[in-house]
Amino acid sequence: MADYPPTPPLLELTLRPDLDVLLGRWHYQPQHPAELRPCYQQLADLALATGCRFWLQDLRRRASPDQQTKRWLIDEYYPEVARRLGQRLFVAYLFSPEMHRQIVEAPDYAPPEAYHQAPFALDFFGNEGTAVQWLQTHQPAGGAAA
Template identity: 55%
Template sequence: MIPEPPQSLLQLGHRPDLGILVGRWAYQPVQPELPAVYQHVETVALAENCRFWLQDIRRRTLNDPQTTAWLLNDFFPGMARRLGGRLFVAYLVGPTLHEAILQQPGYISAEAYDGKPFAISFFGDEGEAIRWLQTQQSGLR
């Protein structure tokens, strides 16, 4: 059994008024913390049947390539299947991490996710991130 992540790492809640699952990361996690965190995200997303996620990672300092590959190749496609539709993840990032993500080899823009079971986009402004998620919701109606 995977333990629940420390509450100090990730605050996760569903905003039914917006139809968005909001995760706020408090610090840069170490690799051993991640399985429990993503199991918790999966459990809450399935319980709320929510495919629109805002992940506030402004307090994180780096993007681990191994974790990124796992998210893109396994976790996000699997979550889309389990949720029964396309998954949309808006990442709210600080300027330094945002630049590092854009500069890393293999970076994929939001437009390049067309035809995939999930879409990801990065934002420096929370309002813009929420508007992007709401636009995705509107496109499904």
């Protein structure tokens, strides 16, 4: 019998205090959308435990979320996490070029400006450095201690 490497977790979370960023690297597309919610709960739990409201979500190994998950994130999850954090939540999504194209060409695509009045802000990137810069432009002067 062959030995296979263990399957990586669906979501790997890393707190980057030097950047005041919570990094979530999604390692694969799950077979069932229901597998995403426990991972999003882990993300929220760590954010709430640390007070980190600047998230970089690396979805380069995932497909675009299904409509039900997308609606849940926008209508319930992000507003609730922001409410519990007591401040606006900022989420930078990192996508592959093909996924980014699919997202912005989708009929229900809402540009980042659409969330201007929401308790959370979203933006979409193809470059990790640019995504981190966007998050840092929204951080208070002096970083996490401010």
